[in-house]
Amino acid sequence: MAKDSSKEIDLSIETGVQGQYKTWFLDYASYVILERAVPAIEDGLKPVQRRILHAMKEMDDGRFNKVANIIGQSMQYHPHGDASIGDALVNMGQKELLIETQGNWGDINTGDDAAAPRYIEARLSKFALEVAFNAKTTDWQLSYDGRKNEPVTLPMKFPLLLAQGAEGIAVGLSTKILPHNFIELIDASIKALRGKPFELFPDFQTGGQVDVSNYNDGKRGGKVKVRAIIEEVDKKTLVIKSVPYGTTSTSLAESIVKANDQGKIKIKKVTDSTAKDVAIYVDLANGVSPDITINALYAFTDCEVSISPNACVIIEDKPHFISASHLLQASADNTKDLLKRELEIRLSELENKWHYTSLEKIFFEEKIYKELEKKYDTWEIVIEAIDKAFNPFKKRLKRPIEKEDILKLTEKPVRRIYRLDINELNEQIKSIEEEIEGVNYDLAHLTDFAVKYFENLKKKFGKGRERRTEIRTFDNIEARHVVIANTKLYLNRAEGFIGTSLKKDEFLCECSDLDDVIAFTKKGIMKVVKVADKVFIGKDIIYAAVFIKSDDRTTYNMIYADGKSGVSYAKRFNVTAITREKEYDLTKGSDKSKVLYFTANPNGEAEVVKVLLSPSTNARNKEFDYAFELLDIKGRGSMGNQVSKYPVRSIKLKEKGKSTLERKKFWYDDKIGRLNVEEKGQYLGSFENEQLIVIFQDGSYEITDTELTQRFDPEKVMLVEQFNPEKVITAVYLDAEKSILNVKRFKIETTTVHSKFTFIKEGDGNKLYAVTTIEEPILHVQGGTGKQVRTVRFKIGNLVDVMGWKAIGAKLMEFSKSVEMEWELPSEENDQPSLFDA
Template sequence: MAKANKEEYKHSNSGIGGQYKTWFLDYASYVILERAVPAIEDGLKPVQRRILHAMKEMDDGRFNKVANIIGQSMQYHPHGDASIGDALVNIGQKNLLVETQGNWGDVRTGDDAAAPRYIEARLSKFALEVAFNAKTTIHQLSYDGRKNEPVTLPMKFPLLLAQGAEGIAVGLSTKILPHNFCELIEASIKCLRGKRFELLPDFLTGGIVDATNYNDGKRGGKIRVRAIVEELDKKTLVIKSVPFGVTTTTLMESIVKANDQGKIKIKKVTDHTAADVEIIIELAPGISPDITIDALYAFTDCEVSISPNACVIVDNKPQFLTVSELLQIATDNTKKLLGWELQIKLSELQEKWHYTSLEKIFFEEKIYKELEKKHETWDAVLAAIDKAFTPFKKLLKRAIIREDIVKLTEKPVRRIYRLDIDELNEQIKQLEADIKDVQYHLEHLTDFAVAYFENLLKKFGKGRERKTEIKAFDTVQAKSVAIANIKLYANYADGFIGTSLKKDEFIGEVSDLDDIIAFTKAGVMKVVRVSEKTFIGKDIIHAAVFQKNDERTTYNIIYVDGKTGISYAKRFNVTGITREKEYDLTKGSEKSKIHYFSSNPNGEAEVVKIILSPNCSAKKKELDFYFEELEIKGRGAMGNQVTKYPIKTVRFKDAGRSTLDAKKLWFDNKFGRLNTEEKGQYLGKFEAQDRIVVYYFDGNYEIIDQELTQRFEPEKIILMEKFVPEKVIATVYLDNEKLQYNVKRFKIDTTTLHSKFMFIKEGKNNVVMAVSSNEHPLLLVKTGKGQAQQQTKYKIDQLVEVMGRSAVGSKLTDFNKAVEMEWVVQQEETPQTALFD
C-alpha cells in the first residue's frame, strides 16, 4: 500500500511539473507577442493597435471622451481600463497619432493626466493618412470572438522609430529610442534611392545627446543625454531642459541628494517650469559655476546614460535589429503597401471602365430594346442581351458576366439621350487617363514612394524640427569636480590618517572620492582611499591628495641606506600606483630612513644645507646640496650619492627654481576645454602667473586663468590665445545699424579675471568678423561669388591708429552679405608700404 502511494505521488509531481513548464512557456510567449514587444509591420504593441482601431471606428472628426475610447477599446483588449488608459495617454503625449484636448499631463514634470472622463482625443490627420486603409488591412477575431480586429495596421511610415518603444517581457526587453520625424522621412527617401543615411535619437524633452557610441541603435550601444545647464550669473545656474526619461521632480531630488551627500554645494534649487523648463540653482558662496555644472553632470540626473535594445516581433518571433534595419523594413513595407493600394485602385478603375463601356454600348447600340421583345423567360432576355453584345466583346478587357447584364437592365432608359452618351464617353476617357496614370506609378513605384514621403514631409513636417542637440561631450571625472567637504586628520607619530581622528592634526579638506598619498620616515610610500582611519606606518612625514598622472608634482628626498650608511638624493614623480600597496623609496635595507623630504607642485629644486655628524672623519662638516643638479627619475631609482659620512641633519636653505619646462596648454574646440593632453589648438607655454584671453563673436573679451575645469562654448569664440598685456589688438566688426564694417586697434586695459568687457560698438546684431594680435596684421577681404569675386588686402596697422577699447573705430567697407575675411600670414621681410593692395 505504501509503495502504491509513493508511485502515485511521483506520478502526480511529474504531471504538475510538466504542466508548469508548459504553462510558463505559454505565458512567456503571450507576454512577448501580445503585450510587451511591438510588431515590425506597424511598430505598435497590441494595446496601441487596438486603441487606434477603436478610435477609427468612433471617428467622426470630433473629439471623444477618453473614457468612451477606453470603453470601445475594451471590446478588443482583455486587460482592463487602466492599461488601456495608460497606453492612450502615452500615445497622446507623443503628439503624433492622436490629437489631445484637456490636461494630458507633462512628460517633463512627471505630472499625470486628468481622469479619462475629463480629457478628450481624436485621431490626427497624420494618423488617418498613414495608418488606415480597410482595403489593405487583414483582420482576425477578437479575444471573445465577437468582433474583428486588425492583425496589424497598414502603416505607411516608420512609426516605431518616430515614437520609440519600451517594454519588459519574460526573459527579454525592448528599448527603441524616438527619432526625429523629418529626419526619418529624409532617411526613408535616401533608403529608396539607395543612398547612405544615419539616424540619431531625438527627444521631445530636448537637451543634448552624445551619440558617439549609439552604434546604430544596436544592442550594446549607448548614448549619453544631458540637460542644458547655463550660467545665469556667477552665483546662479539655470537648467533649461531635462534628459529623456527624467522629470523636473526627479532631477531636483537628485540635486538635493547630491548636495546632502556633499558632492555639490548649493544654497537653493527652485522649479520655475511653465511653458519651458526652468530650474534655478543658487550656488553657495565661493563655489565655481563651471565646476558645479560639471558636478551636476557627474553626480545628478542632469546626465543619464541610455542603452538601446531594439527588440521587435518579426514572423511571430522576437528579433534584435539595428535602427537602419528597422527603417529599411519600414520603408520597404510602405512601398509594398503603396503598390498594393495602386493595384486595388487599378482594379477598381478597370472594373469601372468595363461597366461604363458596357453601359455606353448598351444604350448607343440600342441593345436595351431586347427588353421590349417578347421572351419566354427572364433568362432568355439576359441571353438575348448577351448575344447582342457579341460583336462588341472584343472591345472589352474582360468577359461579360451575368451580373453585368442584370445591372444594365436596372438602368433608367433616359440614358439613350445623346447628352448621356457624351457623358459616358467623357467618363471612359477620364478612366483611361486615370488607369494610365496608375499603371505609370506601378511601373515607377520607387519614384511614387519618394513623392509620397515628400508629401508627408510637406504636409506634416512643420513644427517637427529636431529638438535635441547632437554634440559630443567629454566625460566628467567625478574626482575632479567633487566638493572637498570632509576634514582629514593625521596622527603623524603613530602613523594613522583618517576623517575620525579629530583630536589629531588637521591635514585639509578632501572629498570622499579622493585618494591620499602618504610618506613615512622609514621611506615607505602608500596611496589609500579616504576613510575613517587607515594605518600608513609610524612617523608619517607627508600626506596630501594624490593626483593620478601628475607629471609636475616632484618629490625631493635625501635618505640614508641602513646597510651601508651611505646617503643618497633623488627626485621623482608619482604618476600611477596600486592602491594600498607599500612602495619603498630607499634601497630597502633595514634601518634606512629619510633625512629630508619636500613636495614641489611645479618641479621646484631647492637648495639644502647638509650638516654631518660632528664625530665623523670628514674634514668639511657642512655642505650645500643643489637638487637642480639631479634629473627627475622614477620612484624606484636609487638616486645619486650625497655623502658616505653620517648625516646629523638636513635644513632647507633656498627655494631655488623650477627645473620643468613651462606648462603647455591646448584648447579643445570640440569639447570646449583647456587641456595638457595636446588636444585641439596649441596655446603656448605658461608659467604660473600667465593668463589667457578669450575673444567672443559678440564683441566681448575675457581674461581667464589656467584652471582646466573651466567650460567654454567653442561656437561663441572667435580667438583664444596667451594674454600679453603689451600687445595691440586689431579687430573688424559689423556695425549693423550703419550697415558697414568698422576697423580698430586697441590695447586691453583691464586685468580682472573672469569678467567680460566689450571691445566693439554696442548694438543689436553687431558681430566681430576678425581679431588678431599680430604686430603687422594683414587682412584679406573677399566680396562677391564665383568669377565676380573681388579680393582686397588691408594693412591694418597702417590704416588706423591705436585707440581706446571703447572707441567705435573707422569705416573699413560697406556691408556685403557675400563677404569673407581672413588674416594673411606674412613673411617677416615683407615691407609694409601701402595702406591696402
C-alpha cells in the same frame, strides 16, 4: 498489484503537473513578449497601442472624443483593465504625433500626471489618418472574444517605432528604442529607398544635448549621454533650461538637493520655476566657481544621464535584436510594399470602372438596351440576348463580360439617350485611362513614387518638428576633480594615523570623500589610501597630501640613509599610478633605513640643501651643498645617487629651487569647449603663469587662467589664445541697426580676470563677424551669389588706426547676408588686385 497500480497513477499525475508547469511558463513568457511588451516591426506598435488606434479610427468623425469613451471602445479589443489602456493612450498623446489632445494631458518636463479620462479628449491626428489606416491593405484577425475583427498590424507607411521610441520589459528580455527626429527619419527613408548611406541619432522631446559617440546604431551594448542645458545667469546663479530624457524637473531638482546634502556640490538653494519651459534656478554659495559647479551638476546629479539602447522587435512572431538602421530600412521597404499594394488595388478598381463604363457606353450608344423592349419568355433569355448583342464589341474590352455586369446594366433606368450623355461617358473613359496610365507609371517607377510620398509627408507635417536635442561631444568629467571639499582631514604623525575623525590631532587639509591620500613615513614607506574615518599608515609620518592620479609634475625630492651600509642616497621621483593600500619601500629595503630629507614640489622644483656630516667622521669636508637639479627624475623604485658614505647629522634647505620641468603645454578642444593637456584641438602654447584671452561671438572678451575645469560654449567662442596686452586685436562686427559692418583695432586695457567686457557697439542683433590678432591683418570678403560673386581684399591697417577698446570703429562696408570672411595668414602671398590695396 493494486499497490503497484496506485504508484503508477501517482507518477503519471506528477509527470502531468510538471509538464503543465513547463507549458504554462512558456505560454506566459510568449504572451508577455508577443502581446504586451515588445513592438512589431511592421507598424512599430505594441498590441495595446494598435487596439487604441483601431478603436479611435472606428469612432473617428473629425471631432474630439472623451478619453473615457476611447478607453471603453478599446476594451472591446484589449483583454486588460482600463488603467493599462489609459496609460498607453496618455503616453501616445504626449508624444504629439498620432493623437491630437485637448485638456490637461500632463507634462513630460515636470512629470505631472494627466487629468482623469472623463475630463480630457482626443482624436486621431491628420498624420495618423494619412499613414496608419487603409482597410484594403490591412490583415484582420478575430478579437479575443471572437465578436469583432481587429488588425494584425496597421499598414504603417512611416518609421513610427523610431519616431516615438519604445520601452518594455518582458520575460527574459527587454526593449528600449530611443526616439528620433521626424524630419531626419523621412530624409533617411528617402536615402534608404535610393540605396544611399544614412545615419540616425536620437532626438528627444525634452531637448537638451546628446553625445552619440557610442550610440552603436541603437544596438545592444551602445550608450548615449544626455545633458540638460545649463547657463550662467551671473556669477552667483545658474539656470537649467532643459531636462534629460527620462527625467523630470522635479526629480532633477531633488537630485541637486541630494548632491548638496552629501557635500558633493555647494549651493544655497534650488528653485524650480518650470512652467511652459523648463527653468530651474541654482543659487551658488559664496566663493563657488560657476564652471566647477556646472561640471559637478553633470557629475553628481540627473543633469547628465546615460541611456543604453536595446532595440528588440517582433519579426515573424519572434523577438530579434537589431539596429536602428535595420529598423529604418525595414520600415522604408514596408512602406514601399504598402504603396505598391495600394497602387495595385487602385489599378484593379480603375480597370473595373473602365470596363463597366465602356459597357455602359456600348449599351446605350449601340442601342443594346432595346433588347429589354423585346418580348422574351424568361429573364434568362433576355440576359443571353443582351450578352449576344455585345459580341461584335467584345474585342474592345479588356476582360470577358460577366452576368453581374449585364444585371447591373439592366438596373439603369431606360430613358431616352442624348448625345450629351454619350460624350460624358467618353470623357469618363478618357479620364479613367489617363489615371490608369498614371498608376502604371507609378508602379513602374515605384521607388520614385515612394520617395515622392515621403517628401509630401515632410512638406505637410514637417513644420515645427525640427531637431530639439543638440548633438555634442561631451568631455569626461572626473568626479574627484569637481567634488566640493566636503570634509576635513586630520593627521597624527607620531602614531601614524590619517582620517576625518581625528579632530583633536593636526589639521591636514580639506578634501572630499572621493579623494585618495598619499603619505610618506620616516622609514621611507609610501602608501595611498582612501579618505576614511581613521586609517593606519605607519609611525612617524613626514608628509601627507591629497593624491592626484597621473600627476607627472609633482616631484618628490628625498635623501635617505641605508640602514645596512649607512650610506646616504638622494633621489627624485614622481608617483603617477599605485595600488591602493599597498606599502611601497622607497629605500634600498634595509632595516633601520630612514629618511633624512623630504620635499614635495608641484612643478618639479629642485632646491639646494646644505648637508652636515657627523663630527666624528673621517670625512675631509663635513659640510657641503647638494643640488637636486643634478639628479634626473626617475621611478619611485630607483635606489638614487650616493650623497655621502659617511653618517649625516642633518640636512637643511639652503636655496629654494626653480622648476626643472618644461613649461606646461595647453590645447583648446573646440568641439567640447575645454582646455586640455592631451594634445586635443588647437595648440595654445606653453604656460607657466600666463593668462588666456577668449573672444566671443557676442562681441565680448574675457581674460582667464589655464584652469582645466573651465568650460566654454564652442559655438560662441571665436578666438582663444595666450594673452598679450601689447597685441592689437582687429575685429569686424555687424551694426544691425544701420545694417553695416564696422571695423576696429584696439588693445586690451582691462586686467580683471574671469569677467566679460563688451567691445562692440551694443544693440539687438549686433555680433562679431571676424576677429584676429595678426600684426598686419588682410581680410578677404566675398559677397553676392551666382555670377554676382565678388571678392575684395582689405588691408585693415590702411583703413583704421588703433583706438580705445570702447570705440565704435569705422565703417567697412554695407552688410549682406551672403558675406563670407577669412583672414589671410602672414605666410601667404596674395597678389590679387583690390580696390583697397595700398
